[in-house]
Amino acid sequence: MITPEAPTWPAPDSRRPAMGTLLLVRLAVERGLSPDAALAGSGLVVDDLESPDRESTAAAEMQVIRNLAAWAGPASTWGLDAGLRYHLxxxxxxxxxxxSASTVQEAVDIGMRFIDLTSALTAPRPDVDDAGHLRMVFHEPDEPAxxxxxxxxxDLAAVQVILEEVxxxxxxxxxxxxQHEPVPGTEERYREVFGTEPTFGAERNAVVFDPTTLEARLxxxxxxxxxxxxxxCRLLLDRRRRRAGLSGQVRDIIVAGLRHPPSAPEVAAALNLGERTLRRRLAAEETSVRILTDEVRAGLAAELLVSGSLTVAEISHRLGYVEVSSFSQAFRRWHGMSARSYLAAHPRSDG
Known part of the structure; x- marks a missing residue:
């Protein structure tokens, strides 16, 4: 990916691990806030976050942080406490x-290349200070102080944790x-977290690496x-990006009703949109309900086939095909070969 350069990153609908949001909710509960209050306005419930493969969005996570910040008050260092809970x-x-990278420098490069897989909300980017030292700069989001x-x-406390774990x-x-000044009485908490005396009222929010640290073998x-x-990481990032925007919402609706694939009017109704609006917005994303249905079916067909858990007939039925022959023709169109040939090239995961 391209390293984010502007504080508009990440996009509100960008997906991220639900665990990051769940950690915030757990902190809130420990500090006396109910799960419902912590999640108010986010569109999430706790059950949405419990499964390890679930995802949240940047917008939902930011709303949870707004709720925590309001509850904590202006003298809070809850952000530092939250950051200490984020581990590799x-x-x-x-x-x-x-x-598993060879050096800290390589780990930094990898981390930035796939930063969209984290819970960062500060558009972190590498930079070089006046002394030639590598630093990581963190933009403040456009939010109340x-x-x-x-x-x-x-985000800075989480980076400290990651440095120690790496x-x-x-x-x-x-x-x-x-950039901010500490609330009087909270300076010691900053020293405890970072093991050093931070500089406040600075031009940037940043951490600076010692050159010997960057060269250290992991x-x-x-x-x-x-x-x-x-x-x-590349595969996961690609899947998440495909699910972003309106296309991602349409994909979710299609997956939920795949045995009876929804029509464009049905998808529009589910999204509380007019059909013409739906078609126009999907066209702007260079797709359509028909194309997305085809993509969902093609991807699931390959995954289910290789998983070994279902027969071709059962997969055909799951994907909404009345006749196996119709599914077989579609599979060949999607993947350029028959289901049998595809399976020979990609052996079943159950051996």
């Missing part, structure tokens, strides 16, 4: 790719800077494992 394991394959402070606290406990940044470095993890 929180981000799945992204974290695995970082920990208490919300922006919470987000910056969280390099070892006790690893520190050369410098940590914040304890779990493995070139083969890192390459495989990065491949998985």
């Amino acid at each position: 394991t929180t981000f799945g394959i992204w974290g695995f790719a970082l920990v 208490d919300v922006a402070r919470f987000v910056v606290q969280r 390099l070892g406990r006790g690893a520190r940044f050369r410098e940590v800077t914040f 304890p779990q470095a493995d070139e083969h494992t890192s390459a495989l993890a990065q491949d998985q």
